[in-house]
Amino acid sequence: MSSVNSILVTGGAGFIGSNLVLTLQERMPNARLTVIDDFRSGDFKNLAGYRGDFVAQNLATLDWRKQFGDEKFDAIFHLASITDTTLHDQFIQTHDNVESFRRLLNFAKPNKTRVVYASSAATYGAASNPSVETNGAAPANVYAFSKAIMDNLANHAVKDVSGWIIVGLRYFNVYGPHEAHKGVPASMVYHLARQMKAGQRPRIFEHGEQKRDFVYVKDVVEASLRALEAKVSGIYNVGSGSARSFNELIDVLNSTLGTDFKPDYIENPHAHYQNFTQADLTSIRGALGYQPQFSLETGVADYMRWLYPKSVES
C-alpha cells in the first residue's frame, strides 16, 4: 500500500510484533506507528530504537472509540494474543483472544480499515501431511480454539462488509531475535541453543523424529508486509514450507555453534502434541507472492549471529 501513512500494531512489544514494528519503521520511515500492548508477555526492551506511539492497554477490554476518537489508521496488524499454548484456562484464553479481535474489528469496520491478524498453524491440530488452508480447523487445545474462532469472525466480517480486506496469517513455528521474554513458550531453536551454549545436552522428546515447519521471523515479517498489498481477503499459511525433525535441528545447531552434543531424549508428557507441522505454501505464493528466503540452516545461522555475536562466525 503505497499510500499508507498510519499503521497500528497490536502486540508490538512481543516477539513477532516487535520485529514487524522495527521493520515497518525502517522501510516506511514516514509512516506514523502506534503500538498497543499490555505487556502480559511482551517487553519494552524489544522496542529499542522505536520512534512511534505506544498505548499500554488490554485489548480484551479496550474501548477503541474512547481511546482513539475518530482517528483513522490505514492498516492494523493484530498480533496481540495469549501465546502460552499450555495455558488451559478456557475462559481466559478464549475471552481475551476472541474479544480483543471482536473489539478491533468493530473499530475497523466503519472505515473498512485493512486488518492483518495472526492466526496459527495450531488451528490444524494433529496432521501428518502438509496443511492446506481449506482443511477444516481441528484445534487440540483452547489456544488453537481461540484462533479458529478468530478465523470464523474474520470470514463472517468480510462476507458482511463488501470491499473490506482482512488477511489472516497462520504462522507456523516461528523462531528468531526478540523471543527470549516468552520463557517456556519460546521456540525450540531458542531453548536448545541456550542449553547447548550452557554446555548441556539438548533435551528433546523421545525420539526426536517429530517434525516441525520452523520458520524464521524475518520471513514471517516479509509475509506480513505483503499482506498490506493483498487485493482480496484470505487466510494463508506462513511457514518455511519444509518439515524438519528435532534431531535435524540439533544437527544444525551443533554445526552452527561448533558443538557436538547428542540429544538427551525425555518422555513427552503432553497428551495432545503436534508431532508434525508443515505449511503448504501454494495459496500464499499465488495470492501474495510470498517465498521464504531462509532454510533452517540459514535462519539458525542468522539468529545465532544475533544471539551470540561473539561466538558465531559471520
Ligand SMILES: NC(=O)c1ccc[n+]([C@@H]2O[C@H](COP(=O)([O-])OP(=O)(O)OC[C@H]3O[C@@H](n4cnc5c(N)ncnc54)[C@H](O)[C@@H]3O)[C@@H](O)[C@H]2O)c1
Ligand atoms: N511465535 C510463533 O511461533 C507463533 C505461531 C503461530 C501464531 N503466532 C501468533 O503470532 C502472534 C505473536 O506471537 P509472538 O510469538 O510474538 O508472542 P508474544 O507473546 O511475544 O507476543 C504477544 C504480545 O501480545 C501482547 N498481548 C497479549 N494479549 C494482549 C491483550 N489482551 N492486550 C494487549 N496486548 C496483549 C503481549 O504482551 C505480547 O507482547 C500471536 O497472535 C500468536 O498467537 C505465533
